[in-house]
Amino acid sequence: ENKSEDNNQQNSNCNDVKNESETDIPPKKRPVSTSSNNIIEDSNHLNEVTGMTVQELVKHLKKTKRRGLYNEYAHIKMEAPTGTFNTSKAKYNLPKNRYSDVLCYDHSRVKLPSEGTDPSADYINANYVDGYKQDHAYISTQGPLPKTFGDFWNMIWNCHVMVIVMTTRVVERGRMKCGQYWPMEEESEEQFEEYIVINTGIEQHQDYTVTGLFLHNRKSGESRHLTHIQFTSWPDYGVPRTGTAFLDFLFRV
16 A cells, blocks of 8 residues: 655645645644753654664563554454544545455545545545654555556645655555556656646665655646655565564664
């Protein structure tokens, strides 16, 4: 699946109306604490902290061992969802979901700008995700389907996404895992409804690929430069061959 898009704007809704001058204002970040070297104090999730220090985690892992981790994961899977999925389950939205059991929460779903009476017009299988210090810092979405390519680029445009992070290959083990929603070849272009996407260059690495994209809105005449970063060494039903490979990818992101 296409798991996350880096949303550089602190938007509560893609329908938010902003003046041109407002879109140039960088999002406010929570100031770093000067009273302590403990970075937990600077988190937006201070009241929810129940974690461990690195030393406590090492001690915990030595105590629980592999079987203990399996049991913890099984316990997480048994927990009830923390929200509802009514919009994703609506009959008119079902064709937009890649998987019937991977749905988006109602309370944090991304709402696309919509006109008219089509009840599915504002739906995309995507949720806002809070960052460590910023609410709605990211968007997590499914691998786009061919029928949702236009919705995907509508979201990218209206939510001011500048970096797209993809953690799957388009095809894995002979199965389509994600639609080819961007032009693959350098200097090639694709049109998705009112958006034209141009591949401006590819930077190939052993475990990931960085692609420059030029996004043009035919309706407004505006254009933006985006970065698409795809991790290519995470096998289906498996894990990356080394932790270093994914850390290199993470640091590049």
